[in-house]
Amino acid sequence: MNTQRLLVIEDEPTLARLLSYNLTQEGYEVTVEDHGTTGYEIARKSHFDLILLDLMLPGMNGFEILNKLRSEGIRTPIIILTAKNAEEEVVQGLKAGADDYITKPFGVSELMARVSAVLRRASGIEDKPEPANSEAEPAIQLGELVIYPERYEVLLSGVPITLRPKEFEVLLYLARKPGIVMTRDDLMNAVWGFDYIGGQRTVDVHVSSLRKKLELDPESVHIDSIRGVGYKLVVNKKPNSQRV
Incomplete structure (x- = not known):
């Protein structure tokens, strides 16, 4: 080694x-x-x-x-x-x-x-386990938002959105359960891991930055804050996740 x-x-x-x-x-x-x-x-x-x-x-x-x-x-x-x-x-x-x-x-x-x-x-050894099968995870489409998990790519209204890796992972986690409130602990554990010893402020900073990048089409998709709890992804045009 x-x-x-x-x-x-x-x-x-x-x-x-x-x-x-x-x-x-x-x-x-x-x-x-x-x-x-x-x-x-x-x-x-x-x-x-x-x-x-x-x-x-x-x-x-x-x-x-x-x-x-x-x-x-x-x-x-x-x-x-x-x-x-x-x-x-x-x-x-x-x-x-x-x-x-x-x-x-x-x-x-x-x-x-x-x-x-x-x-x-x-x-990435511990944080990214191998999938159960060799097939690539399909894209997630929510209204005008399309996420390609395997490629770390995001399109909003057909326009590519540049996200840092952790911003992408936060968005992907929220997008897998649109409309469901995810606590800061949920996001911290899913994106940064159980052994991360940084404060929850890290989650807030990444969500804030992510929101600004989603302002391209806020009528289609946005992130709501649930005071004292966490965040949820709100999709106005297509409330249910589609696989494409």
Whole structure:
């Protein structure tokens, strides 16, 4: 089994050493960079299995790095490092495509749990079991919304909608039971897995982003919030799921 490669972009020397030491002890191959611009260049030119990214960096801050990497199609899993009680930073980071976050200060056990969980999800080994048969899952059509589960593609009123992987999985989960309220725990467990230790705010952020992308045809399909419970997919033209 190949050693997994991690990139740590952190400019605080003590924390960088702590991260490097503990991750290396767990068997990861660790590269540390303390400057945003240099860290970005390394991230885009070399292969890493995971990036630990501080948000406040010299040269290029973490948000800039995250946005540029995602805009260039680089899907390397990223965990952002953020200050305690900085909810706006967390929301902004998740919307930009971060896979998880960890707030400072944090314990070594929490760090290792998050790193392990993100790497496991990225590998798809546990989260995507083989189907019972070899036939591809048929498309789901709900009004003007068409979802192709095997291809991670979505059409709304005939127009392709670009979704990040987790946004797609949230939509697919809701679309399989249109009109049925799904709790945040339902979505968290189905999309992120039982071992995900991020807060339910992650679900809210992804649903919010998904809603904006569905605004192309809100009269056909939209996501309703059920206060204190969760969300449901509402289809106006064809309330029942069809297989095509």
